[in-house]
Amino acid sequence: MAIPILVFSTDKTRGKLFSRIIESNGFNAKLYNNSADLDYAVRTRRPHIIVFDARHCQPREFQLVESFPGRFPDAEIILITSAAELPSFISAGFKGENCFSDPINPEEISLKVKEIYFIKNKAFLRIKTYFVLLGVLLKGIFSGDRDNPYIVFTKKIILAGAAALSVMVGIAGGFIFYSMSDLPKVQLLESYAPFESSFLYAADGTELAEFYLERRKFVPFYKIPKHVKQAFIAVEDARFYEHHGIDFIRTFGAFVNNLRAGDTVQGGSTITQQLAKMLFLTPEKSLSRKIKEAAISMQIESRYKKDEILGFYLNQAYFGARAYGIEAASQTYFGKKTEDLGVADAAMLAALPKAPSVYSPFTNPKKALIRRNLSLKSMLDRGFIDRQAYAAAVKEPVPEYVNRKKYTAPYFVEYIRSAMEQKFGDRLYTAGFKIYTTLDLPLQKKAEKATADGRAAFAKAGLGDVEAALIAVDLKTGAIKAMVGGSNYQKSQFNKATQAARQTGSVFKPIVYLTAFKNGYSPDDMIDDMEVTYSSSDGRQQWTPHNYTRKYYGRVTLRTALSHSLNAATVALANIVGMDKVISTARTIGITSNIYPHLPAAIGVSEMTLLELTYAYTTFANGKSFIPMVYEKITDRYNIKVEDNAPKGVQTIDPANIAKMHDVLGAVVTEGTSVAAKSLNRTVYGKTGTTNDYKDAWFIGFDDNMTVGVWVGRDNNRPIGEGMSGSRAALPIWINFMKED
Amino acid sequence: MSDKNDDAKAAVNQKGPEKAKEIEHFGGPIGLDIGTTNIVSARTRGSSVHITKQLNAFFTVPASKITGMTLLKNDVLYFSQGGSYYIIGNAADTFANTFNTDTRRPVESGLLSAKEDEALNVIQSIIKTLVPPPKNQGDLVCYSIPGDPIDTKISVLHHDTILKRTLQDMGYTAIAINEGFAVIMSELADESYTGIGISMGGGMCNVCFSYLSVPVFSYSIQKGGDYVDAMVGAAVGESQTRIKLIKEKELNLLKDPKNKIETSLSIYYEDLLETLILSIQRVVTTSESVPRLTKPISVVLSGGTAMPVGVREKFEKLLKANRLPLQFSSVRMAEDPLNTTAKGALQLAIAEEK
Incomplete structure (x- = not known):
């Protein structure tokens, strides 16, 4: 060991004894018989441990040892003295647990040296240490040698470990209890009502407008095609039908991969965990939130069928382009209902919730294509689609941006929106109302044409910027x-x-x-x-x-x-x-x-x-x-x-x-x-x-x-x-x- | 001790007529036990340890031409000094028996004898019969020294220094090892060199407590085999040599004594062991360095004085009867009690060389 343990004793025999006790435990000991040499050695070697035999010491030597704690705070001093003098050293500031009285107790000193060395040299961080301790322990157990100092030491370590573990378990338990004290009630899902857009219809039933906070249209899980569900399972949570809310294998794998990468490159959350986070929790990254997420996930799993959970998830997830839920996303990206989505469409949508803006086919078509094809590959690998379907799907292009919204009667829409907002407040944007208006679309078009013609006539007569209104x-x-x-x-x-x-x-x-x-x-x-x-x-x-x-x-x-x-x-x-x-x-x-x-x-x-x-x-x-x-x-x-x-x-x-x-x-x-x-x-x-x-x-x-x-x-x-x-x-x-x- | 070892072949004393043969030289570090009774050297030869020893004794005879020729003819190691021939090593015992008297010792109670003027010459001469000149300058030799006696103010410094200089003068790097610690080095490798080693020699008993090869305390008591022999001899009116012979050949402390010599031997052995254990108790309870051990430790006995049957058992019994702040798993004899110290010294020399 690079830094020896310094031993000081004016008595050569005692000094040798201490040195040998220390050496017998595998440490290097350096013996000093006079205080000047010791002082020099401590200053130059900066030892972690000083064994100081205070018997027969002179005042000068006492002063020296008393100066060590202040001068070398990193050094631990093991002090041996007579029983009568022991209290005076402890009251002088020496650690009581490091002070021993005669007769010399080799076991006591050995244990103390090991203990300090163990801590000072961070031996507890080395796996080798535990192999050695385990070997010693097993040997002691089989030989019945309970007095072996190594075993005593190991016992202490185990006891200390057990105590520390108990404390940690206690703290962790308390923390978990605290974290779960305000756990939201999963029963709320019984009345699952995500934010849903309200729609405005003309007298003939034509959709005029959509009012929303999250543009979403709920679609029941049984209306979601199987291949759409499979696309999401392949991408987000391959063991969805096997786990009970938390996928420990995936979590561990993600932990290892993130550790290797030194960054968060893989998520370990299951679909259920993501749902729990979306529905009940804030996006903050904290241990408390993770615990809650796990607890809620397990509750959700125990209460709902897997398909129901998947349905909740697909209706809740954000797909970018202001589309919340699979139905809105289907309409936004493909102009289709969810039930009409194809395999390639489903794979594209499954790729989105992870990073909607990054993989948006509207803004990053190349990335979106790669990502969609990865989704398709995952579906193929898991046997959700066959090679033929895969080959056909990868050939399909990703959707391009199409402005699917044609705003008809915008002034009327705004007039009624304002009226409805006064009536329903924010619920207008979240409650999924369907408002059937009195607007006669053919008449509206006629009105727009009449006013447009009128303005055109004014323009023709050299009168620009003339406005016309009609009711x-x-x-x-x-x-x-x-x-x-x-x-x-x-x-x-x-x-x-x-x-x-x-x-x-x-x-x-x-x-x-x-x-x-x-x-x-x-x-x-x-x-x-x-x-x-x-x-x-x-x-x-x-x-x-x-x-x-x-x-x-x-x-x-x-x-x-x-x-x-x-x-x-x-x-x-x-x-x-x-x-x-x-x-x-x-x-x-x-x-x-x-x-x-x-x-x-x-x-x-x-x-x-x-x-x-x-x-x-x-x-x-x-x-x-x-x-x-x-x-x-x-x-x-x-x-x-x-x-x-x-x-x-x-x-x-x-x-x-x-x-x-x-x-x-x-x-x-x-x-x-x-x-x-x-x-x-x-x-x-x-x-x-x-x-x-x-x-x-x-x-x-x-x-x-x-x-x-x-x-x-x-x-x-x-x-x-x-x-x-x-x-x-x-x-x-x-x-x-x-x-x- | 009457152990003869014919491996010792030559003296290298320049002062007297020489009858020296080249000492087989294996190279490598050497462990040397310089005891009151014997000097033992240990060296490695391949994977085994090679032991050579000489009695740490001498015997003087008046110098004459005929005597000199006779000694040379019989390969006796000697040197001449002040009109006397100093017969050294194993041969000294033979001459002493011949003249029905005792050998003289350069080491008394574990330390260089102050009584013998030529103690230094003798011991140097014996060492040179066991330790060849180094192959390379600075080769390692580890020699044993006793611990400081616990109950006197005598220091081992003089003894230690003389021996170190002798070996250094021969070209070696000499390091000392406490005799008790040498026992630990030799016997307690499997127990991380943790335990108590006791070397019970002729002149003294050396005790060392080591924790993870650090000698926490070591000392000696100046009672040993010679003390038992002397006290028993005085008590029963027999020569020390005879008592020593009975002690080494016949004594079984586990059985009831058959005669007054065995009774007396039993008494003085018990006294020696009690002294030893009380000393351990005293040192352990007063030392600031003895660590608090949760595992029981071993006690190893070595040396010739520990060898009679029943010494280990008696020691163990007494040890358990006394309260000590240490727990003992076993009291056992060293594998090779007479050579344990030398082997332990060799172990240290090898370790130092590495």
């Missing part, structure tokens, strides 16, 4: 059948049909007339159409409304006043019936926007949305006030109806007044500002609206089936163009939409 409402149900909120949803998500509050111009006027009818007037009653200046109640403000053409017709019927959109007559009428009543009427028929409580409001200075005005006109059509209806029913993930949305119209206008409204609004088409609508060759009703400087152009009208509102204007609220009145800008779009195909 069609079913008269019987109050359901929105079509909605165009703007020209380009990607460019602007601002919905001009529902969100844009604009001055209404003349489309507000029918409310004044309805108020008059409700107050006993009829379309044939007369009103003065002349330039009148109105003063505010305090007399400080004055206002003179002018007709659009600046012509005044004197006494006119209410029918004429509205059909020709005469401002002066309408203000006169409002002045007679009172603006408060007008506002009250507006509220009754569903206008919720602020209304300026003075006469100018009668000719549309207040700002309103196309949505509320279209619904107001719906009330003109049939006397019923509707809350905008956008869906017919909602079901949950199990197709159980959550809500049946029956039409909720409230009769707010009596039939006589409905007739009067039909009279005056019909006259607008037949003899007034909207005669162009006569081209439809059927009875329609409506009213144009134009705001100052042609900033907004409106036409809202109805036939026997639906009310349709059209607004034309610009996002920046600048004029559309000279002369772009409601009848010129909005009505053509309305007519285009209302045309029968």
Whole structure:
């Protein structure tokens, strides 16, 4: 041994004795009889062990040995002295367990030296040490030599080991107990309901949109084809059907491989463990989490069949491209349902959960191909597929990115999403609702075409960036059948049909007339159409409304006043019936926007949305006030109806007044500002609206089936163009939409 | 001791007429037991140990031409000094018997005799009959010395130094070994040289306790075979030589004494053994160096004085009757009691040479 054990004794015989005791145990001992030599030796050799015989020592030698612990803290001092002097050395700071009194006890000293050497030289790290100890122990056991110091030493080691093991087992047990104290309940899987997308359908059942936090569509395990399950088993957990949640062989193999690689190159987790982690645990890497994972895995295994577990896993796993679960992944990557996946498709999907972005066929097709073929090879090696199937599958290309989502009626979708979010909160994105909307897809397309044509016409006339919005409402149900909120949803998500509050111009006027009818007037009653200046109640403000053409017709019927959109007559009428009543009427028929409580409001200075005005006109059509209806029913993930949305119209206008409204609004088409609508060759009703400087152009009208509102204007609220009145800008779009195909 | 060994062939004393033959030289280290009665040398020859010995005694006769010629003719080892012929070694005993008297000893009670003027010359002469000049300067010779007597203030230093110088002058590297330790070296190799070795010689008994080949204590008592012979002789009115003869040839301490000599021998043997055991008890209990042993140790007896039948048994009985802080597994006789010390010395010499 490189560093000898230093022995000091002033008594040569005792010194030799100590040296020989040490040497007899296989150590090198170096004997010193004077303190100067010892001091030099300790300084130069830096021994691990000093055996110091304090008998017959002089004060100088005592001082020397007392200085060692401070000067050489790494050196252990075994001190031998008389029984009488022993306490004084211990109180001077020498370790009690290293101090011995006469008579010299060779066994005691041997054991102590071995013990210290064992620790200091890290002999316990050498396998050889344990072979030697085992040999000695066995020899001692067979020879019955229980007093053999090696056996005594070995016993101590075993006892110490057992004690340490007990402590470790205790600590480990405590830690496991602690870790498992907040173990989630596996029974929760009974009501396994992963985050599932909600879907939006048009009236004809066409999928309009998918709302999700994790884009997922649950597919029951029995609908997953066998080869798809086998692909995942081959790749993720070959002994899936053999283990009970934890694959110790795989774990050990992974441990060895990772140790060799010096990095995590192989995972040891089974499918069940991965499921436990995905469902119940956080992704943190900790021992506590691993213990929980193992415990949960075993619980899952004891409670569920293997196919059920695999089903949970396949529905829960993330496959990249925002696809959660096998069904979403199938749709995303292959545009197929899970049950239609082929062998190559299954192998590709099985390769993804490990590193979805790395092996994504959309972003890394080469890596994806290699990885997929490895999956196929695993399937072949495990006998899941034959050579023929393998050869065919490896020839298949990996899928390329296809934008499978066609966003129809984006403004309508966003409108309803917002409404549904208010209704369901975050559950909208996780609960798997199916929302059957009122949107009539052919009508929607017609609406989009009509507005697009209108914008094209504006463009042709040199008027760029003109926006058009359209809403069609079913008269019987109050359901929105079509909605165009703007020209380009990607460019602007601002919905001009529902969100844009604009001055209404003349489309507000029918409310004044309805108020008059409700107050006993009829379309044939007369009103003065002349330039009148109105003063505010305090007399400080004055206002003179002018007709659009600046012509005044004197006494006119209410029918004429509205059909020709005469401002002066309408203000006169409002002045007679009172603006408060007008506002009250507006509220009754569903206008919720602020209304300026003075006469100018009668000719549309207040700002309103196309949505509320279209619904107001719906009330003109049939006397019923509707809350905008956008869906017919909602079901949950199990197709159980959550809500049946029956039409909720409230009769707010009596039939006589409905007739009067039909009279005056019909006259607008037949003899007034909207005669162009006569081209439809059927009875329609409506009213144009134009705001100052042609900033907004409106036409809202109805036939026997639906009310349709059209607004034309610009996002920046600048004029559309000279002369772009409601009848010129909005009505053509309305007519285009209302045309029968 | 009356053992004759004809292997001793020559004296190399330059002072007297020589009748010397070349001593067979085997080479290698030499173990030398310089006892009160005999000087024994041990050397290795192949795998065996070769022993030669001479009586450590002399006998003087007046010097004359005729006597000188007779001695030469009969191969007697002698040297001339101060008008006398000093007949040395085994021949001295023959002459003493012839003249019905005792031989004289250069060593008394284990140490160089102060009474004999020519003790040094005699012992040197005898040594030279047993130890040839070294083949190589510095060859090892290990010689036995007694332990310091326990009950007197006598030191072995003088004795030791004289012998060392004698051997060094012959060209050897001389190292001393305690007689008791030599017994341990010879007999207790299988017990890691741990135990008590006792050499019971003519002039003294040497005791050594060794632990793992470290002599923890060694000492001597100046009582030995000669003491027993002298005391018994005085008690029964017989010559020491006769008593010695009876002791060596007939004594059996296990049987009841048949006569007053055997009775007296029994008494004095018991006294010797008691003295020995009490001394062990005294030293063991007072030594600071005796380790606490959990395993029993062996005691080995050697030397001519230990040889009479029953000595071992008596010793064992007395040992067990006395309380000692050591446990004893056995008391046994050395394999070759008369040569044990020399063999032990040889063992040490071999070990040192390595």
